[in-house]
Amino acid sequence: MPENKVKKYFSLIEVWAWCDICEDMVSLRVDKNEITDGLKMGIYTKEYMHSNPSPDLEDTDDQSGQEHSIFVYIDDVFNVTGVKSFFGESPTTEEIGAKVIQEGGEVRIPVVVKDISPMAVQLGMLNKEQFIVLKICDGMNTIEQVAEIAQISVEKIEKMMEQLRKKGLVQVIKRT
Ligand SMILES: [Zn+2]
Incomplete structure (x- = not known):
């Protein structure tokens, strides 16, 4: 898989x-102001609907000619920290971490159970890092993916999840 690339203007x-x-690179342009504004709410994701202009017509499994979405997570220094592609509104639960399950592993998907406003940070109920992590716990990411998107170690995310779970803010769904 080639690495994601960013050119900053x-x-x-x-x-x-x-x-x-x-199974190809998709290129998109994003306004920096849009990213900065989005990050005020925790994280920024660019959603881009597209279809493959040249799908493999001989491969019946290749559905890329149909319209689908790519989600690109972008951080405050305009780097890509995560990417996911899916058909429909959002990835299905079966699709999240499918590879890990195929290989016999366990997938943990943290999901926010309460809507959290940026006020929670101002009021000192959460720190900025916890707030950002909670935003990434949208039910579409495994613990490992949350760690990657937030650029925080998996161990630290696990500890944080435990604290947030005790506060009744997050639930961790396990699938095998
Ligand atoms: Zn695509």
Whole structure:
């Protein structure tokens, strides 16, 4: 899988992200102000609907010619920290961590159970890091993916999940 790439310009960035469905790089441009504004709410994700202009017509498993979404997580220094591709509104529970389960592993998916406003940080109920991590716990990411997107170690995320679970803010769903 080729690495995601970003070119940073004065007011926008150009991203090349790997789409698992197209099995190709997808390029998109994102306004820097849009990212900065989005990050005020915790995380920024660029959602981009597209279809593969040249799908493999001989491969019946290749559905990339149908419209699908790519989600690109971008951080405050305009780097890509996560990418996911899926059909429909969001990835299905079966799709999240499917590879890990195939290999016999266990998938842990943290899900926020309460809506949290940025006020919680101002009021000192949460620190900034916890707030950002909670935003990534949208039910579409495994613990490992949350760690990658937030650029925090898995061990630290696990500890944080335990604290947040005790506060009644997050639930961790396990699938094998
Ligand atoms: Zn695609």
